[in-house]
Amino acid sequence: MANKRKIIQGITTFVYNFNLKGFFTGEIYTGKLKNACVPGLNCYSCPGAAGSCPIGALQSILGNYKYQFSFYIFGFLMLIGTILGRFVCGYLCPFGLFQELLYKIKSKKFKIKRVFVYTKYFILAIFVIALPLFHTNVIGLGDPAFCKYICPAGTIEAGIPLVLLNKPLQGIVGWLFGWKLFILIVFIIGSVFSFRPFCKLICPLGAIYSLFNKVSVFRYAFDEAKCINCNKCVETCKMDVIPHLNVNDIECIRCGECIEVCPTNALTQIVVLGDGKKNEEIN
Amino acid sequence: MKKRVALILLAVFMMVFGIYRGEMAVVFNKAVNICLECIGIG
Structure with missing residues (x-):
């Protein structure tokens, strides 16, 4: 990526x-x-x-x-x-x-x-x-x-x-x-x-x-049930975001490196236009 | 409330209104002349 x-x-x-x-x-x-x-x-x-x-x-x-x-x-x-x-x-x-x-x-x-x-x-x-x-x-x-x-x-x-x-x-x-x-x-x-x-x-x-990171159509999603707390996402993020705490943090530039290193696919890219109930995974 | 759709529609409306009242011409005039401030002279 x-x-x-x-x-x-x-x-x-x-x-x-x-x-x-x-x-x-x-x-x-x-x-x-x-x-x-x-x-x-x-x-x-x-x-x-x-x-x-x-x-x-x-x-x-x-x-x-x-x-x-x-x-x-x-x-x-x-x-x-x-x-x-x-x-x-x-x-x-x-x-x-x-x-x-x-x-x-x-x-x-x-x-x-x-x-x-x-x-x-x-x-x-x-x-x-x-x-x-x-x-x-x-x-x-x-x-x-x-x-x-x-x-x-x-x-x-x-x-x-x-x-x-x-x-x-x-x-x-x-x-x-x-x-x-x-x-x-x-x-x-x-x-x-x-x-x-x-x-x-x-x-x-x-x-x-x-200011739009939390509401943008293109964004990241975090599935807490899949997370094994390995902290690899935190270690790899160069923008110093903690994805499992705030996946759409103001500092996230969507480089995708956290998604790449996540061993359980707990982090994903999604496209959400409406109310967010029908998220479409794009990775 | 589909807030994203509302934001997009509001954004498009703002752009159209801004263009209607002549803002695009200001941007164009600034952009096609060398901006002395931008290059550290003016």
Whole structure:
């Protein structure tokens, strides 16, 4: 399952960024597909990006003087979240794949304390919602604060390639570019030693999808009668979820490794649309 | 109560309403121009 997941993550990264010529010309795609968002975190200023980043799009609407709320983006996130939950994080996010590849580098590995996973909700509330809404300039446009001050995905997907490919941009980089580069380096090093630290600590998109994990159509089920308390699921989970206590935990990215190691099939993937009485097992 | 179906229908309604009131154009305009904030310049 891990290899299958990597293939899907790779295909997703390519589909999100199919404008390959942008990586040579330094120009971004300007076609109509950019009206729509992709489910994962993928900067729309990446030279390859074919769609919009939902977090960037949300900030751009909240920061626009005409709107105080985004029905389009919150609706989109609710739709994807209700169907998939954090399956998006596990399968459909290029920056998640990037961190997982770094984690493969042999080193001592560290766990992140559970209490710190709640910082991403703070980031979502302050940098994605409050600052774009309330920290406005003289013409009423809000700052896309998360993109501007934090997002390392934007730095690696858009900042670095665009600055390398555009001489005029090279002339105007300043302290902010240095700051964002610093954040990117912190998460690159952090990803070698800890599994997906950006997803656990910072990602506002994961924070939104996590709210739907308990109700999503695609989810996991736990059969207590089959469980022999071997704890293999707990030991294998890199997101530090305890599947037999909370199978649809906010941190579960649906990687499926717990299901793979369960010797008694106590854990299963299911699809539940209605009241949940007719669950369909899909593994 | 089929809450998932209700959530999906509400989400689709919100998207349609958001598009109707012009939010998609804001996203498009932002996405087809290099976002200087995103790349650490603006």
